[in-house]
Amino acid sequence: MAETASCKEFGGPCGPRAWSGRTSTVRAPGAVVFKLIWDLLPIMFGLIASPLAVLALLAVLFSRRPRLNGLMYLLGWSAAVIAVTVVSYLVFNGLAPNSEAHSWRWVAITRLVLGTVMFIGAWYTYSRSPRKLAHMFAAATPQDVLDSIPQLPPWYQQIDKFNPTRSVQLGAGIFLFNPINVSCAIAAPLEIELAHVPAGPSAIVLAWFLVLCIVPMALPVFWHFKDRNRAEPGLLKLRAWIVVHNGTLGAVFLAMTAFGQYRNAIELLA
Numbered sequence: 001m002a003e004t005a006s007c008k009e010f011g012g013p014c015g016p017r018a019w020s021g022r023t024s025t026v027r028a029p030g031a032v033v034f035k036l037i038w039d040l041l042p043i044m045f046g047l048i049a050s051p052l053a054v055l056a057l058l059a060v061l062f063s064r065r066p067r068l069n070g071l072m073y074l075l076g077w078s079a080a081v082i083a084v085t086v087v088s089y090l091v092f093n094g095l096a097p098n099s100e101a102h103s104w105r106w107v108a109i110t111r112l113v114l115g116t117v118m119f120i121g122a123w124y125t126y127s128r129s130p131r132k133l134a135h136m137f138a139a140a141t142p143q144d145v146l147d148s149i150p151q152l153p154p155w156y157q158q159i160d161k162f163n164p165t166r167s168v169q170l171g172a173g174i175f176l177f178n179p180i181n182v183s184c185a186i187a188a189p190l191e192i193e194l195a196h197v198p199a200g201p202s203a204i205v206l207a208w209f210l211v212l213c214i215v216p217m218a219l220p221v222f223w224h225f226k227d228r229n230r231a232e233p234g235l236l237k238l239r240a241w242i243v244v245h246n247g248t249l250g251a252v253f254l255a256m257t258a259f260g261q262y263r264n265a266i267e268l269l270a
Contacts, residue, residue, distance in 0.1 A: 049250035063162035076171030089189035115261030121180035
């Protein structure tokens with residue numbers, strides 16, 4: 001099997017189908033980075049199109065101390081996103097495969113596992129999510145939110161009111177105990193590592209991925225900070241729109257990402 005030209009150019013580990021899990025032709029560095037960003041887009045949309053996370057945030061923003069609680073929820077959610085993504089990036093960097101074919105098996109297995117989780121998530125989001133979203137739509141207390149997210153561990157049931165500490169825990173927990181979100185956060189650094197771009201551009205792409213994932217969640221918080229009276233009617237409309245449309249959009253992005261993971265895994269195993 002011919003070695004991948006792009007990994008030679010960038011000084012990364014070469015091997016079968018090293019670039020993005022597929023055999024690559026010679027590409028300019030800018031083209032490789034552009035394609036990496038393109039491959040990350042459906043993963044990013046799959047992560048940010050998490051309706052339960054957004055609806056929980058909106059419930060917090062309509063609580064007794066919305067600004068502080070909303071900011072702390074955002075902090076907890078963002079910290080969880082960053083932690084999972086960065087730790088996964090460091091792990092994949094340490095496991096970078098060499099030219100031996102057997103060293104690529106873990107890449108294929110990882111892609112198959114991530115793809116399976118995403119396909120299940122796409123089906124679940126499309127078929128069962130609407131009922132949960134309708135329940136979350138009416139959430140006014142932490143218990144209402146918790147009843148809509150049964151995957152959270154039992155100790156979360158102790159969250160009996162919104163306050164800064166509980167809001168941080170809720171934001172982090174909604175991300176960390178959602179396998180769909182976690183699979184997207186793991187898939188992104190895998191794509192970055194397999195692109196074999198130099199450390200500098202790789203870190204920049206990773207940072208932009210995190211920023212673009214966090215900004216959509218941050219916008220309702222900062223809008224509420226800026227003008228609460230104008231923000232609340234808009235946030236109510238956003239909540240209604242999410243209940244109607246977000247499940248379908250999330251399912252589409254997850255299915256696209258899952259298909260990409262399966263395709264690359266099959267090519268590695270072929």
